[in-house]
Amino acid sequence: MLVNKEKEIIRYVKEFLGGEEESFDSLIRLIASDVVNIAYYYVGNTEDAKDLAQDVFIKLYNKLKGFRGQAAVSSWIYRIVANSSIDFLRRRKKTVTLNEDVTEDTQAESDIRGKMERKDTKEFVQRAIDKLPSRQKEVIILKHFEGLKITQISKILGCSESSVKTHLFRGLENLKKIIGGEDAVFI
Amino acid sequence: MQCLSKDDLILFYYGETSRERGEEIGNHLKECSRCFKLYEETKGFLSLLKRERKEMSSFEIESIIRTVRELIEESSNSGLRKRLGRVFERVFPRFTLRLRLVSVVAAIIICLLFFPVFINKKYNNTSALKNKWDILQIEMELSLDDEDASTFDVYYNFDGWDINSSKSNFPRVNFSHISSHIIKISA
Numbered sequence: 434m435l436v437n438k439e440k441e442i443i444r445y446v447k448e449f450l451g452g453e454e455e456s457f458d459s460l461i462r463l464i465a466s467d468v469v470n471i472a473y474y475y476v477g478n479t480e481d482a483k484d485l486a487q488d489v490f491i492k493l494y495n496k497l498k499g500f501r502g503q504a505a506v507s508s509w510i511y512r513i514v515a516n517s518s519i520d521f522l523r524r525r526k527k528t529v530t531l532n533e534d535v536t537e538d539t540q541a542e543s544d545i546r547g548k549m550e551r552k553d554t555k556e557f558v559q560r561a562i563d564k565l566p567s568r569q570k571e572v573i574i575l576k577h578f579e580g581l582k583i584t585q586i587s588k589i590l591g592c593s594e595s596s597v598k599t600h601l602f603r604g605l606e607n608l609k610k611i612i613g614g615e616d617a618v619f620i
Numbered sequence: 621m622q623c624l625s626k627d628d629l630i631l632f633y634y635g636e637t638s639r640e641r642g643e644e645i646g647n648h649l650k651e652c653s654r655c656f657k658l659y660e661e662t663k664g665f666l667s668l669l670k671r672e673r674k675e676m677s678s679f680e681i682e683s684i685i686r687t688v689r690e691l692i693e694e695s696s697n698s699g700l701r702k703r704l705g706r707v708f709e710r711v712f713p714r715f716t717l718r719l720r721l722v723s724v725v726a727a728i729i730i731c732l733l734f735f736p737v738f739i740n741k742k743y744n745n746t747s748a749l750k751n752k753w754d755i756l757q758i759e760m761e762l763s764l765d766d767e768d769a770s771t772f773d774v775y776y777n778f779d780g781w782d783i784n785s786s787k788s789n790f791p792r793v794n795f796s797h798i799s800s801h802i803i804k805i806s807a
Binding site for chain 1 (some may be wrong): 630666669670676681688695
């Protein structure tokens with residue numbers, strides 16, 4: 434978890450801002466697995482998660498020089514991962530829509546493939562998470578998968594604790610409905 | 621105590637309740653089978669969502685670092701390209717991007733076309749000098765000091781030892797012989 438590595442992250446960031454370029458590589462070594470795992474919850478596959486992690490590190494490199502330490506670095510990294518993931522999903526959604534138009538004829542084949550994939554529970558759960566509205570998804574990723582406290586999530590997302598709780602309850606309810614085969618009501 | 625809501629149970633599962641509230645819920649679950657069953661269901665559903673964390677191998681992390689470094693370098697180079705573009709824009713303000721590219725390519729082609737001509741001219745000059753090598757040779761020899769010149773004279777136009785004018789054993793030069801010899805060669 435990124436929050437548990439806060440002290441080490443701050444040390445590398447300070448070294449990097451002091452001119453030690455290699456410290457950025459050390460920072461990547463420290464948090465790469467965390468960033469890829471969080472990215473995975475958003476995008477649903479390892480390859481895309483790795484690509485996304487690379488984007489995140491480039492953004493981090495460019496933005497670190499302007500970082501003034503007004504917030505915890507780990508919270509800031511979570512924010513960058515979340516924003517990058519949402520952008521990535523938007524881009525992918527466009528691509529998928531185009532691909533769907535092209536592959537209309539192979540719909541039956543993809544249905545069969547879809548059923549086969551659904552046998553894998555993890556894949557199915559991931560697909561269910563993908564269907565959630567972005568805010569509910571963000572809260573569930575940070576709370577359920579990353580194990581952050583509600584107070585930390587509210588700081589990362591810039592909203593109140595009660596709002597985080599509401600998104601969490603609704604998100605879990607919707608997930609239950611999707612996995613249970615009912616139509617989710619996105620409220 | 622009243623029966624627990626789903627939201628209470630979710631917060632209790634995540635350890636997001638206060639200590640007092642947590643104790644109350646724990647005691648209630650021991651007493652109320654209905655709430656206990658609901659809690660077990662909630663726990664089962666939330667554990668279904670759990671996913672094992674994927675740790676990246678050092679090879680994967682190093683590969684990410686390499687790619688990130690390459691992309692950072694690339695982006696800094698593109699910054700240089702932009703700066704060069706701005707300089708070019710100042711020099712040729714009316715040129716469009718395509719026109720600028722065309723002019724640069726044309727300049728390169730012209731340079732390549734004329735390169736052999738320049739080279740050839742250079743070599744022609746050398747051959748012209750070679751043709752007049754004999755004159756050059758004489759000019760060089762004239763610039764030599766007395767003793768070297770005397771060697772020349774002895775070699776080309778030795779008339780005999782001039783014992784009176786020489787304090788050394790080396791033959792002395794009679795420059796009138798050399799000048800007459802130069803005139804002959806030049807003719």
